[in-house]
Amino acid sequence: MSVTSDSATKALHTAPAALASELRVSVMRLARRLRLERSSEDYTLNQLSALAVLDREGDMTVGELAAIERVKPPSMTRTVNCLVDAGLAARRPHHSDGRQVVVGLTELGAAVLAEDRRRRDQWLSRQLEQVDLADRELLARVAPLLDSLVAAP
DSSP states (O other), X not given: OOOXXXXXXXXXXXXXXXXXXXXXXXXXXXXHHHHTTOSOTTSOHHHHHHHHHHHHHOSBOHHHHHHHHTSOHHHHHHHHHHHHHTTSEEEEEOSSOTTOEEEEEOHHHXXXXXXXXXXXXXXXXXHHTTSOHHHHHHHXXXXXXXXXXXXXX
């Protein structure tokens, strides 16, 4: 299945605002579909996202985690409390500031996150098997570009 020929030609001649709308819809639909592949309904998307940050960045304060996730610290405190209560995260003393506490991933948290990622990756991999090689190569080049869009202020 190839979709790049017509779509790529259309996108080259599309105004940025129209392309933005098309991308927004496509990315939202993909995200919604990937959410359906969650390994468990026991954890919210906010909780899984916080676990992913802890996995990627390591131990950090609740404030640092809130800033990365772009939520207010009280909201992140509630999320962290749920993660700690579930055994997915643990509070530890700050390595250099005894007045602060950091939050880190537990082995159970890492396992839950790994299973969630495995299921989503497995679904997406099955979908990509149906896409021809040229389109997969295009998607491989687009993925870092999408990441850069997300990272921009």
